[in-house]
Amino acid sequence: MDVPAISTEHLSRRFGDLVAVDDMNLRVTAGQFFGFLGPNGAGKSTTIKMLTGLLAPSSGRMEILGLDLTGNPVEVKRQIGVVPEGMALFGRLTGAEYLNFVGRMYGLGRDTAAKRAAELLEFMQLADQPKALIADYSHGMQKKLALAAAVIHGPKILFLDEPFEGVDAIASGTLKSMLNGMIARGATIFLTSHVLEIVERLCSHVAIIYRGKLVAQGSLEELRTGVQAQATQAGTDAATSGGKLTLEEIFLRIVGGTRAAAEQELSWLG
């Protein structure tokens, strides 16, 4: 049997009385482009923080590439790349210095780290301002640099928390092709995003978390079939005018939101 890239068993995280992640059993197969979705405050970032070692779970088990994260943190971290919520940048280094530093921290030789840093800066179109400090970068440039840092050591799994937020269309296209290239070479990508169109276009598999609980998990087609089956059982028509359900429609049906609620009018808006 294939070892899953990511698997959790009864994973929970509590903050006082609040259960941010509740008994989560997640399974991501190696080579999947996996989208992790949920409304605001559902527990997406808490989950990604636990899976990358930034946050300790209250209970449960997490395995990355078959290794227990709690027992083998360093071995696991060597295999993964992360762009966390805060991007984890050191503002008073230049982009080149930062990538060089990250490469060496991931165990690359000095020459390899320097070579890859230069390549990544070119690829991300960040090579034009060699003396600029990261603190002086725009948000989009910082995002690109954080992504470059996450891949410098050639990780087997990439965790991305809102990777396309604040990135311009040109860079976004470059990033998507880079991520697809990684998938083609067998890497696994686990991303959270609020832009459902992007997730629908990129991801082969999706999980939806709602109020801390994993409410759906599978390929897009599986989710679509599941939602349609539920609708048939309930005697409602799940299909839209176009026929096929979009990810946004699937998402809204699963988390209980409706287009009608979104389109509700506010009387004073005229």
Next chain:
Amino acid sequence: MAGVNSTPEPPAWSVAREQFAAIAQLRWRIFVHSLRTLRGRLEVISWAFVGLAFVGMGIGGSVGLAAAAWFLTSQRQFEWLALVLWGVLLYWQLFPVMATAFAENFDSSNFLRFPIRYSSYFFIRMVYGALEPTTLIGSLWLIGITLGVGIADPSLLPWAALLLLTFGALNILLARMIFAWIERWLARRKTREILGIVFLLFIISVQFIGPVMNRYGNHRGRHSRVAIPGVAMNLVSAEKFTPPGLVGAALGAASEGNPAIALGSWALECGYAAIFLWLLDLRLRAQFRGENLSEAAAPRSAAATAREKTTVREGIALPGFSPPVAAVFEKELRYLSRSGPMLFNLAMPLVVLAIFLLGPAGNAPHPGAFRNGPGFREFAFPIGVAYALLILSNLMYNCFGTEGGGIQFYFVAPVRFRQILLAKNLIHGSLIAFEACLLWVAVCLVFQRPSIGLTLATLAGAVFGALVNFSVGDLFSLYSPKKFDYAVFGRQRASGTTALAVFGVQAVVFGICAATFAATAHFGKLWLATLILLAFAAAAFAGYTILLNRIDRIAINRRESLVTELCRAQ
């Protein structure tokens, strides 16, 4: 028009009133919410004590100044009253700058996204600025002076009230104007650092006043006394045209029955206020128009871009240490080299030597302090090294403070915290070694070459002190982190617990070293101090090693609070 509400627009004054009420309510709610945490409640209690001290200072000062004003008015010495007003002005202007010490001030641009008029914005900025202890104290002092003048000569009371009211308004405008411009300079990292260095220079030059006065007062008294009257006379004639001088001149003219001259002086004072108002208005209007004060890099020309291309150099290697240790060491070195104020701080022990030279060491007899031991001057080296250690405690006890969001990287990277802390301690150790070398050379040049015995004992003491500070500092860096920006000065609110720990540890370390030095010097066997302090250093090293072996577990347990504190938005 479709989609736009056609409700009649309320009058401007009514909108402004609602906006002011909303802002006041916002501030109140922020205060109330701050009481939810223990830290917030303690903060309020400490502010209550500080507030009481300010009130005491205001009322006490007011009574004192009233007495002074009464005496000077009775003696018709209004030029001296101007001198008193100079004190008030300097306090009013300098204290807020020193107290806030180039911290990130309130970001007024927050209000600019709302549809507020310029007049409302100006008013908000004035009110925000005026509601501070300095205004309260300054106002109380001016009331005291007014009453003092009025009691001494009731006919001068209306004049004093008018002139001092104008003087108070002028001070408020000047303070706001200074802050608005400082805010402008602080908005960019480069200018912020330059301003930080200017501020440090100012603080240092203040420290030199005492020793310089002491030295020149003692040695060149007669010459300086001859020189002073000429300079003073020029200053006095110029002073008449300054705001405090004008108040004194106006009161003098009024007391002599020359209302025209008094009015003229008052008009000049109003002129100063108008200039400050204009400069303030200039700044606030620029802000109101949406001036960009962000840190983002300015757009670059294509030519400039084409010229510069990134070349990535290989990182440095540290023989005997793992690549992550070398990488963190290099990163720390880069951080230090980019912090003007921090580099400046490293030169501070030399400044202390200079103060020492002008002060006690310059005047002390030689040999001195210890019987059978070295002279007072020779102890400049250990004192300088101790001071260097004290200055570096800022870095050692909060060594993740400058990482900001970068702290997350250490938790997601395949490295152990012992490697990270070892690298940070290595850089701190290198700095201490560098400082010790620099100080040794400086002491040789300025005083005399310290004896080999004293040099070795000092170095042994430095190793002992450094190791103790590394151990305690590493623990406090994990248990009590505080976000810190190299570019920002003062009001960085170091954790109170950490400050106490620094004080306690230095007291113990310096106490042990001083006792060892004193005892061995007393018996004329200073070389023994080296052995004793090396024994202490060995014990400290054992403790440090044990701690490093346990630090990974501590860091993992503390990761949430570390990330929360250091990733907090400023």
